[in-house]
Amino acid sequence: MKPHRAHRFLRKVLEFFHLSSPSTKRVKARNSTKLWCVATTTPRHGICATQGCNQVEVDGQADDPPQYTTVGDAALQKPVPTRSQLECLIVKLWxxxxxxxxxxxxxxxxxxxxxxxxxxxxxxxxRTYRAGELQVLRRHFLRSETNNGIASLKLFQGLSLSTLLSVIHILEAYESEIENMRLLYSILRSGQLPLHETADLAQTAAVRTEYMAIAEPMEKRIRKYDIRMNVVNMEICDEAMGFYQRQRGEYIYHKAFPNAW
Structure with missing residues (x-):
């Protein structure tokens, strides 16, 4: 056997028994594949939501214990989340x-x-009841409502991981608007008129302009989130109807506030 072939063969043997680092090209290829998976599926929150590049989700599977993935001879990566972990994250976000x-x-x-x-x-x-007054936030939890944005969100046992992840991504979009809500409070509180003072038209116009600059696009985004949330609510119910045993499901409102009823 020629020296360079013998060297290559020995390197492969050492790699197999983890006694030698894999070649640079293989490490880069594996790392780039792993990063692509994480970038396309992982929510912004703490639970790792990737299935691994070679792991396939099976709808209806039981809530298995966490599985770990490795890359070459690197340390253990974050565990693939179970359904119960994703459901806990959904309740927390909601x-x-x-x-x-x-x-x-x-x-x-x-x-x-x-x-x-x-x-x-x-x-x-x-009040003009026009765009920017955030009427989209006028939602109350009602058991009979099925087309009521996040107020209608209900979970069933055995929902697919892809369905749970889609819920998480929508809730993260809603979550990003909370800081804008704080800004709106700050603008309005700083613009409050004294009791015995008439309104200054210039000041009022400035407050309105500053308020609407945040509220109007915020309202449009939330309306889009609501539309998508209503579709996901429908898809969740359709998925649950295909289960072997019929379930009533549980509203997230009850999970988040167990003592409210």
Whole structure:
């Protein structure tokens, strides 16, 4: 056997028993493949949502224990999440979004959109019921509603991982609007008129311009999220109808606020 062939053969043997590092080209190829998988499927939150490049999801599978993936002789990567982990993340995200954009306190019937209306009037802004007044946030949880955005979100046992991940990505989109809600509160509170002072038209116009610059595009985005959420709610119910045993499912509202009922 020629020296260079013998050297190549020895290197392959050492790689097989993890006694030698794989070639640079193979490491780059594997790492690039792994990064592509993570970039296209992982939510922004802590749970790793990748299935691994060579792992195929089977709908209806049981909630298996976490599986670990390796790349070459590298350390163990983050575990592939189970259904229960994804469901816990959904409940956590949903509760943050609900309290950040819709209901102020689960124990009291108070809502952000109503508070924004009061602050708007206090800043001298009249209600017009036009774009930018965030009427899309006027949502209440009702059991009978099936087309009510995140308020209608319901989970069933055995939903596919792809369905759970799609819910997470939509909730993350809602979550990104919470900071804008804080900005709207700040603008309106700083523009409140004193009790015995008439409205300054220039000041009121400035507050309205600053408020609408955030509220109007925010409202359009949330309307798009609502449309997509309603479709996902429908798809979840359709998927559950295909299960061997019929289920009633459970609203996320009940999971997030177990003591509210």
């Amino acid at each position: 509760k943050k979004v609900w309290l950040g954009l819709y209901q102020i306190d689960d124990n009291e019937d108070r809502y952000h959109v109503e508070r924004l209306e009061a602050l708007s009037l206090g800043a001298g802004l009249t």
